[in-house]
Amino acid sequence: MATLEHKLFEAARDGRVGEVLFLLRNHPKINVNWANSLNFQQTALHTASFYNHAEVVKVLLAHTHINVNVQDMSDSTPLLNGCFKGNVSVVQVLLKDPRVDVTLKDDERCTPLWQASCYGHLEVIEWLIASGRDLGDVKNKKGTDSSDNECTALEIARKGRRPETVTLLERLVANPAQTRFEVRGRLAAEIFALTVFLCDDLLQLKPAFSFSNQAVTTATATAIRFITIISKLPMELQMVLCHRVVGSARQNILLKESEAAFQSLTRVLLLPPSQPE
Numbered sequence: 001m002a003t004l005e006h007k008l009f010e011a012a013r014d015g016r017v018g019e020v021l022f023l024l025r026n027h028p029k030i031n032v033n034w035a036n037s038l039n040f041q042q043t044a045l046h047t048a049s050f051y052n053h054a055e056v057v058k059v060l061l062a063h064t065h066i067n068v069n070v071q072d073m074s075d076s077t078p079l080l081n082g083c084f085k086g087n088v089s090v091v092q093v094l095l096k097d098p099r100v101d102v103t104l105k106d107d108e109r110c111t112p113l114w115q116a117s118c119y120g121h122l123e124v125i126e127w128l129i130a131s132g133r134d135l136g137d138v139k140n141k142k143g144t145d146s147s148d149n150e151c152t153a154l155e156i157a158r159k160g161r162r163p164e165t166v167t168l169l170e171r172l173v174a175n176p177a178q179t180r181f182e183v184r185g186r187l188a189a190e191i192f193a194l195t196v197f198l199c200d201d202l203l204q205l206k207p208a209f210s211f212s213n214q215a216v217t218t219a220t221a222t223a224i225r226f227i228t229i230i231s232k233l234p235m236e237l238q239m240v241l242c243h244r245v246v247g248s249a250r251q252n253i254l255l256k257e258s259e260a261a262f263q264s265l266t267r268v269l270l271l272p273p274s275q276p277e
Contacts, residue, residue, distance in 0.1 A: 005034035012044035012060065015053035020044070024063055032060065033067045040073040049078040049094070052087040061097050068099045075107040083112040083128070086121035095131045102133045109150075110143030111136060117153035117169060118145070120162040129172060130184045139173045 002010075004027050011019040023030060035041040045066065048056040057078070060066055069077050079100055082090040091112075094100045105111050113135050116124040128135060142150040145159070154173060157165040171179045 004030050009036050009044045012056050013047040017055045032063045042072045043070050045078045049090045050081040054089040054093050057093050069101045077104050079112050083116040088123050091124050103136045108144040114143040114153045117157045126183050
């Protein structure tokens with residue numbers, strides 16, 4: 001019979017967030033850091049990060065006894081797993097947690113930045129830079145590639161012939177503060193543009209031709225749901241959405257089609273531009 005810990009591991013691996021919540025809430029003594037000996041001593045947080053289950057990662061991080069920097073048989077951490085796989089949403093969630101150490105290395109001395117650079121995960125690299133965390137000595141820190149050759153993140157990116165990654169890392173080495181400022185600004189601009197796109201194309205504002213009691217009740221319910229969703233957005237994005245929504249009193253929002261998109265958007269880590277340090 002599978003133990004509670006093994007059930008938690010499998011639920012996290014498969015992305016069954018409801019089951020993960022149930023196990024943690026109803027079994028307070030469960031060992032959330034249990035390592036599966038059949039899976040390289042990986043924990044539930046490891047496997048959720050590897051398989052890109054960001055919602056499961058959020059739930060696990062909220063547990064009182066979670067070890068956010070737990071290392072498996074190869075010294076890989078949950079963040080290293082996410083960077084290795086290029087799981088942007090998981091990396092974003094982990095970077096929000098101040099306990100997560102971005103400088104921890106695996107048994108081949110590879111950091112999260114090195115792993116992301118090796119496999120050309122440009123967006124992951126950008127979020128690592130934008131996080132403002134100390135990424136260590138990017139210029140000199142070396143990991144070991146598949147041929148047992150020691151090389152830096154920049155060198156492994158060059159070997160992989162990834163020009164965009166190389167350009168970004170060269171800028172990071174030359175001027176870390178300015179590069180972080182520029183990356184933050186670009187990411188914030190992209191999220192802002194995506195919000196406007198969602199409002200214009202996914203909300204599909206349409207005229208309401210019926211003003212029966214049922215129609216009014218439905219309109220009120222959808223308005224409340226809409227306000228609940230946009231309240232999670234930064235103030236400047238709320239203003240854009242509200243301005244577009246109230247352009248006509250005879251327009252209604254089809255939240256059935258857009259709610260999932262907005263909820264996904266609000267989970268994105270918005271890092272506003274800041275001045276270079």
